[in-house]
Amino acid sequence: MRRGISVVAMAAAIVLGATACGGSSGSGQDSGKAKDPAQVSGTVTYWDTSDAKVEAPTYKALIADFEKKYPKIKVNYQNVDFTTVEQKFKTSAQSGKGAPDVIRTDVGLIPEYASLHYIAPLDGTAALTGTGDFVAGPLNTTKYEGRSYAVPSVTDTLGLLYNKKLFTQAGITAPPTTWDEMIADSAKIKAKTGVTGTYMNPDSYFLLPFLFGEGADLADPTAKKVTVNSPEAVKAVTEAKKIYDTSSLKIDFANAYDNMQTSFKTGKVAMLIQGPWSVGDDLTGSAFKDTANLGYAPVPAGSTGKPLAPTGGQDLAVYQGSKNLPAAYLFTQFMTSTASQAEIAVKNGTLPTRTSAYTAEVLKSPQIAGFKPILDTARPRVALPQVGSLFTPLQQEYIKILQGKASVQGGLDSAAKQFGKLLPDYAVQ
Amino acid sequence: MTTATVERAERPGRPARSKEPGPGLLKSIARAWDRHWYAWAMVAPVVIVLGVLVLYPLGYGVYLSFTNATAQNVATDIGPVHVPASYHFVGLHNYWQILSGQDGDFYPRLEWTVIWTVACVGITYSIGLGMAVLLNRPMRFRLAYRLALILPWAVPAFVGVFAWRLMFNSQYGVFNDVINVVGLPSQDWLGTPFAQKVAVIIVNVWCGVPFMMVAILGGLQSIPNELYEAAEMDGASPLQRFTNVTVPGLRPVTSTVVLLSTVWTFNMFPIIYLLLGSNTSGDTDILVTFAYEKAFVGISDYAGAASYGIVILLILVAFSTFYRSRIKTEQS
Numbered sequence: 159m160r161r162g163i164s165v166v167a168m169a170a171a172i173v174l175g176a177t178a179c180g181g182s183s184g185s186g187q188d189s190g191k192a193k194d195p196a197q198v199s200g201t202v203t204y205w206d207t208s209d210a211k212v213e214a215p216t217y218k219a220l221i222a223d224f225e226k227k228y229p230k231i232k233v234n235y236q237n238v239d240f241t242t243v244e245q246k247f248k249t250s251a252q253s254g255k256g257a258p259d260v261i262r263t264d265v266g267l268i269p270e271y272a273s274l275h276y277i278a279p280l281d282g283t284a285a286l287t288g289t290g291d292f293v294a295g296p297l298n299t300t301k302y303e304g305r306s307y308a309v310p311s312v313t314d315t316l317g318l319l320y321n322k323k324l325f326t327q328a329g330i331t332a333p334p335t336t337w338d339e340m341i342a343d344s345a346k347i348k349a350k351t352g353v354t355g356t357y358m359n360p361d362s363y364f365l366l367p368f369l370f371g372e373g374a375d376l377a378d379p380t381a382k383k384v385t386v387n388s389p390e391a392v393k394a395v396t397e398a399k400k401i402y403d404t405s406s407l408k409i410d411f412a413n414a415y416d417n418m419q420t421s422f423k424t425g426k427v428a429m430l431i432q433g434p435w436s437v438g439d440d441l442t443g444s445a446f447k448d449t450a451n452l453g454y455a456p457v458p459a460g461s462t463g464k465p466l467a468p469t470g471g472q473d474l475a476v477y478q479g480s481k482n483l484p485a486a487y488l489f490t491q492f493m494t495s496t497a498s499q500a501e502i503a504v505k506n507g508t509l510p511t512r513t514s515a516y517t518a519e520v521l522k523s524p525q526i527a528g529f530k531p532i533l534d535t536a537r538p539r540v541a542l543p544q545v546g547s548l549f550t551p552l553q554q555e556y557i558k559i560l561q562g563k564a565s566v567q568g569g570l571d572s573a574a575k576q577f578g579k580l581l582p583d584y585a586v587q
Numbered sequence: 588m589t590t591a592t593v594e595r596a597e598r599p600g601r602p603a604r605s606k607e608p609g610p611g612l613l614k615s616i617a618r619a620w621d622r623h624w625y626a627w628a629m630v631a632p633v634v635i636v637l638g639v640l641v642l643y644p645l646g647y648g649v650y651l652s653f654t655n656a657t658a659q660n661v662a663t664d665i666g667p668v669h670v671p672a673s674y675h676f677v678g679l680h681n682y683w684q685i686l687s688g689q690d691g692d693f694y695p696r697l698e699w700t701v702i703w704t705v706a707c708v709g710i711t712y713s714i715g716l717g718m719a720v721l722l723n724r725p726m727r728f729r730l731a732y733r734l735a736l737i738l739p740w741a742v743p744a745f746v747g748v749f750a751w752r753l754m755f756n757s758q759y760g761v762f763n764d765v766i767n768v769v770g771l772p773s774q775d776w777l778g779t780p781f782a783q784k785v786a787v788i789i790v791n792v793w794c795g796v797p798f799m800m801v802a803i804l805g806g807l808q809s810i811p812n813e814l815y816e817a818a819e820m821d822g823a824s825p826l827q828r829f830t831n832v833t834v835p836g837l838r839p840v841t842s843t844v845v846l847l848s849t850v851w852t853f854n855m856f857p858i859i860y861l862l863l864g865s866n867t868s869g870d871t872d873i874l875v876t877f878a879y880e881k882a883f884v885g886i887s888d889y890a891g892a893a894s895y896g897i898v899i900l901l902i903l904v905a906f907s908t909f910y911r912s913r914i915k916t917e918q919s
Binding site: 273274278361408412421479543547555563 | 752759775780863864868884886
């Protein structure tokens with residue numbers, strides 16, 4: 159009996175030793191401190207928020223590989239809907255009951271979770287290895303007060319997706335590079351083809367390219383100032399309102415996102431500000447039966463002249479109270495390794511966060527090739543714990559502005575006032 | 588029956604309290620325990636469950652409402668991190684913020700909540716009454732009608748609400764398809780705060796009518812037919828019969844269902860939350876959905892949400908007390 163076990167263990171150790179070599183190069187030398195990964199055991203509960211039908215199979219296959227590589231670690235995979243995961247995680251993390259060991263989370267929530275001590279700092283752990291390889295934008299989303307609390311898993315940003323055929327019919331040769339060109343192009347498209355230019359998404363995340371393009375942001379943490387109603391922000395929202403009034407289909411506020419997608423993929427609007435996650439859905443529509451018809455461009459630039467979109471995406475974070483931290487670190491490391499990321503990118507079409515994962519095979523995917531250059535100009539959201547809370551009042555006021563129920567200045571002033579309540583030590587003007 | 592007689596048989600043996608010096612409190616409790624321990628044991632589970640599920644959370648909510656607790660300053664004890672609680676008592680500050688209107692959210696929300704409740708209950712009751720009267724007559728396919736009208740009640744709220752959301756869709760919804768066929772232009776059914784308010788009321792009425800109808804139908808059937816016959820003999824018109832026989836006869840049912848449905852509608856969370864999603868200007872938030880946002884969006888404001896919860900509870904308690912006493916004086 160005893161002998162049997164040790165033989166198996168030894169065999170496993172040999173196999174693992176052979177396979178583990180390729181992965182991390184930096185931490186391997188640091189002997190004594192690091193525990194032998196092959197000896198780590200335990201159960202890792204993983205909350206995945208990827209699309210349960212389309213994306214999850216890829217992650218499950220990777221988990222099977224992981225369990226093969228580390229036979230002493232068992233992974234308990236759970237798919238949690240991304241719209242409810244935040245609340246679920248916060249409740250279970252605070253009470254310590256039922257929280258997962260590893261969670262896939264939106265990058266925007268990292269500062270909040272970190273400030274509440276829900277997720278563990280990962281600097282110097284097995285989870286965060288080979289950081290030099292990560293794309294700067296996604297890596298920056300993991301930082302809170304100088305420490306890293308997550309590992310970038312997939313990244314995204316917003317770009318301009320457009321219907322090439324409609325552009326050709328309207329005699330437009332290149333996608334618009336400024337918001338004013340977008341308005342002019344919409345007018346041309348409407349005149350020549352009868353199709354509306356765009357569909358604005360009233361979600362505040364989709365307002366960020368406008369704000370960033372004017373050099374505006376929600377708040378300025380160094381000056382401790384709420385800047386959402388600065389003159390630059392007013393200019394940005396005025397531009398957004400102008401595009402809505404001149405070039406967009408009317409928003410159905412209760413169904414904004416779904417209608418936006420349906421309108422674009424059935425050819426009822428010519429261009430969208432959207433992210434790479436939507437491409438899979440776009441390609442199911444009648445307008446993009448020929449995948450080459452879908453064009454990719456950076457978001458139009460504001461008056462600063464630079465196209466700037468927010469860095470979005472998903473990070474893997476480790477629950478601070480995990481009973482199996484070493485196993486959780488190893489799991490995180492495995493799922494964000496170059497090989498795993500390339501695999502995810504090929505199968506799911508999401509953008510990897512490691513430069514080395516942009517292999518020739520990965521870049522064959524038109525949406526990854528299309529979005530990769532856009533990613534270089536993306537910038538993270540302001541890293542405040544309250545950033546998730548700030549989006550709600552901003553969105554409510556933005557909707558009022560689009561509906562014409564509030565002036566741009568009035569709406570943003572009112573948002574700034576709400577921001578002031580959420581950021582008590584910040585100055586509001 | 589037997590227990591009652593046993594009980595009565597025992598009673599004469601009891602010491603007459605007024606004559607002898609009264610036994611101590613402990614003693615009388617011990618005696619009550621000796622005699623009724625069985626009853627206590629039977630009641631205990633309910634008391635414990637109520638205590639754990641209702642009284643403790645309620646008490647804790649009241650406690651939180653006097654503090655400034657948020658997710659950031661409550662005690663955190665996760666893995667290696669131990670952060671002691673740093674929130675403190677703020678007395679009535681939260682209530683003052685709410686009731687003085689300083690938070691800027693309460694009165695607009697309260698106003699809409701009251702309009703929403705009155706409109707929903709009023710319309711639901713009227714339609715429910717009308718349908719109940721229609722269905723209370725002998726007619727063909729009565730069972731089929733009743734079943735069809737109960738359907739909205741049988742469908743889970745979120746399924747019904749999502750169906751309505753699809754129908755209201757201004758670009759791909761069935762309502763616009765229908766009016767386009769007639770030649771009318773498409774409408775943005777959920778486009779403005781006012782339209783959204785109308786829409787949520789419509790959906791809530793749709794969900795609430797079956798309950799009203801069934802309850803009132805029960806009430807109608809308990810009105811003795813002789814009263815109608817007598818009224819008819821006296822030459823009362825159908826309208827007179829309705830106002831002088833049906834309405835008074837329904838009063839006990841009416842007062843109960845109106846009270847119930849007021850409380851329900853006041854706290855009707857799913858319809859507003861699910862029909863409009865998050866892409867609203869916040870104007871359609873009633874007090875409950877607003878408190879929910881406080882508690883669960885971003886960094887949780889436990890104290891703020893708890894104070895809203897307590898204020899909502901107090902409003903409803905005050906309303907129920909007032910309403911019940913009105914009904915009592917009316918009926919006596």
